Amino acid sequence: MRPFELTAPATVEDALASPGTFLAGGTTVVDLMKLNVLTPHQVVDINELPLRGVDTSDGLRIGALERMSAVAAHPGVYPAISRALLLSASQQLRNMASIGGNLLQRTRCTYFRDVAMPCNKRQPGSGCAAISGANRMHAVLGTSDKCVATHASDLAVALVALDAEVRLAGSTGSRTVRLADFYRVPGETPEVENDLRPGELITEVVVPRLDWASRSTYVKVRDRQSYEFALCSAAVALDIQDSHVVDTRIAVGGVATMPWRLPAVEEALRGAPATLESFEAAASVAGEGARPLAANGYKVSLLKRTIVRALLELTEGSR
Numbered sequence: 001m002r003p004f005e006l007t008a009p010a011t012v013e014d015a016l017a018s019p020g021t022f023l024a025g026g027t028t029v030v031d032l033m034k035l036n037v038l039t040p041h042q043v044v045d046i047n048e049l050p051l052r053g054v055d056t057s058d059g060l061r062i063g064a065l066e067r068m069s070a071v072a073a074h075p076g077v078y079p080a081i082s083r084a085l086l087l088s089a090s091q092q093l094r095n096m097a098s099i100g101g102n103l104l105q106r107t108r109c110t111y112f113r114d115v116a117m118p119c120n121k122r123q124p125g126s127g128c129a130a131i132s133g134a135n136r137m138h139a140v141l142g143t144s145d146k147c148v149a150t151h152a153s154d155l156a157v158a159l160v161a162l163d164a165e166v167r168l169a170g171s172t173g174s175r176t177v178r179l180a181d182f183y184r185v186p187g188e189t190p191e192v193e194n195d196l197r198p199g200e201l202i203t204e205v206v207v208p209r210l211d212w213a214s215r216s217t218y219v220k221v222r223d224r225q226s227y228e229f230a231l232c233s234a235a236v237a238l239d240i241q242d243s244h245v246v247d248t249r250i251a252v253g254g255v256a257t258m259p260w261r262l263p264a265v266e267e268a269l270r271g272a273p274a275t276l277e278s279f280e281a282a283a284s285v286a287g288e289g290a291r292p293l294a295a296n297g298y299k300v301s302l303l304k305r306t307i308v309r310a311l312l313e314l315t316e317g318s319r
């Protein structure tokens with residue numbers, strides 16, 4: 001790891017005036033500094049900032065520095081969110097890692113994390129070793145000829161499904177952005193992963209109230225049952241009456257370059273009977289636009305099966 005200067009401001013204003021790389025739990029940023037993927041000269045520890053707390057009085061508001069474990073354990077948090085968190089990383093990591101840091105974690109693409117390999121995301125213009133390399137873990141949706149890395153956050157998938165917003169503070173003021181609009185597909189510029197401006201902080205995550213999201217879940221398929229990133233995941237909320245789907249929210253992870261909302265699947269489900277047949281029919285459009293690579297074609301069918309599994313889990317006993 002290269003030497004760096006560390007500051008620890010106590011107010012948001014001071015943090016915004018401090019140039020450097022923000023450090024929250026450090027579970028991504030320190031890892032990447034050790035690998036020389038990130039080599040900041042100045043690191044700004046933001047843990048003293050008053051950005052904690054979970055408020056469930058109207059929807060959900062989560063301070064950006066609240067820890068993953070605290071949010072997962074909060075009784076007022078929608079099940080899709082708490083399950084996504086509990087299926088992430090390990091208890092020790094969840095105790096360290098913050099909500100804001102989770103949303104800004106970097107891809108786990110092995111070529112991004114290996115400075116000896118070309119990677120357009122880490123070093124624009126150097127090429128993408130994954131496209132012709134070991135790409136079993138990589139994305140099939142939202143890819144480009146420059147980058148096929150998946151977005152790694154489980155939490156972000158649940159939040160995108162539930163129409164969450166992030167509140168951002170910068171030196172010129174504050175703004176609010178829908179999380180679904182915050183993330184970027186790689187296109188020609190895979191190094192630009194989101195809408196965050198230089199020096200801007202995530203201060204809070206806001207999830208609008210959605211009473212029927214009490215019937216929601218997060219299903220994660222991975223190579224082993226703990227401590228592993230998703231091959232495919234699905235966050236689903238479902239409103240059912242008289243054995244028919246009234247409304248639904250669906251997003252998937254592990255298969256795309258950003259948390260991937262599926263409006264066509266949601267539309268196909270509205271008004272449909274809550275049966276295996278209609279779930280399979282709706283999920284069949286989930287892979288539209290997929291561009292499989294040599295080793296990850298299995299994700300196209302896994303994607304559909306994961307959505308169906310989540311829908312079946314949510315309708316057990318009411319079909």
Ligand SMILES: Cc1cc2nc3c(=O)[nH]c(=O)nc-3n(C[C@H](O)[C@H](O)[C@H](O)COP(=O)(O)OP(=O)(O)OC[C@H]3O[C@@H](n4cnc5c(N)ncnc54)[C@H](O)[C@@H]3O)c2cc1C
Nearest residue numbers: 024025026027028029088089098100101102104153154202
């Ligand atoms: C072994 C291992 C397994 C893991 N498994 C999973 C998993 O299964 N699912 C999953 O979702 N994640 C997983 N993770 C990732 C982990 O959840 C993230 O590393 C963690 O959430 C990042 O949070 P942090 O507070 O430690 O962020 P940091 O490492 O401190 O920061 C991450 C990034 O966010 C920036 N940042 C942090 N907070 C803010 C803020 N408020 N405003 C602006 N910028 C900010 C930092 O500058 C940095 O770029 C795993 C990590 C490890 C090491």
